[in-house]
Amino acid sequence: MSYETILVEIEEGIATITLNRPDVLNALNDKVFNELEEAATKLAADEAVRVVIITGGEKVFAAGADISQMATSSAVEVATGGNPAQKAFINIENMPKPVIASISGFALGGGCELTLVADVRIAADNAQFGLPEIKLGIIPGAGGTQRLPRLIGIGRAKELIFSGAFIKADEALQIGLVNKVVPPDQLSAETQKMAKRFADQGAVALRLAKAAVNEGLRMDLEAGLEYEHKCFSLLFATEDQKEGMKAFMEKRPAKFQGK
Incomplete structure (x- = not known):
């Protein structure tokens, strides 16, 4: 650039x-x-x-x-x-x-x-x-x-x-x-x-963590909590979530792919 x-x-x-x-x-x-x-x-x-x-x-x-x-x-x-x-x-x-x-x-x-x-x-x-x-x-x-x-x-x-x-x-x-x-x-x-x-963290989780904070600040607490849960739930459809939890149980560093 x-x-x-x-x-x-x-x-x-x-x-x-x-x-x-x-x-x-x-x-x-x-x-x-x-x-x-x-x-x-x-x-x-x-x-x-x-x-x-x-x-x-x-x-x-x-x-x-x-x-x-x-x-x-x-x-x-x-x-x-x-x-x-x-x-x-x-x-x-x-x-x-x-x-x-x-x-x-x-x-x-x-x-x-x-x-x-x-x-x-x-x-x-x-x-x-x-x-x-x-x-x-x-x-x-x-x-x-x-x-x-x-x-x-x-x-x-x-x-x-x-x-x-x-x-x-x-x-x-x-x-x-x-x-x-x-x-x-x-x-x-x-x-x-x-x-x-x-x-080094999962890219999808980072994206949704930032969205949950930024968007939540524009909402009342109840709406913000609902939005957080939506983001939380979506992450269970990612490969990074599977890898992160598997790595935790296997006591090794996670290898996130941003998927």
């Missing part, structure tokens, strides 16, 4: 999407969003890909949206522009396989919102997070007002959104914004370790 603003690499079932605009701290613009949406679509359909990692590289994840692109936009242009950021992020969020955000340096504005669509977030201890849009006279527009409260709670989310303040990795860990914090020189290895742990 060849793109202008991102790099996509696939190795041993793990795809890595790297934001690739280092000269502007990986600022996000429509071109980035369109390429992210296209890459997510292709990786979602690639049966050889078991897990997807999104990163900005060693120095910065993404320092926010490209303000130069937005500064001259009118309300009509924004309202009718199709919202490529939300389209891309929804596409990533709905991928039928685990997505890990690997975060070093700044993850601000749209960059922070991009981390929110991942299933799991691992941060280097030099990472900083924030939604500073309020300081520009606007609000987060790529899902931040909706996903952040669902992840860390309404009060903490409002505090970050209303103040535009930045928080460091240790605080992000404390409030549940990230799953793990590691030294910068260990970030890549720890991300790969987690990705491999996910990739």
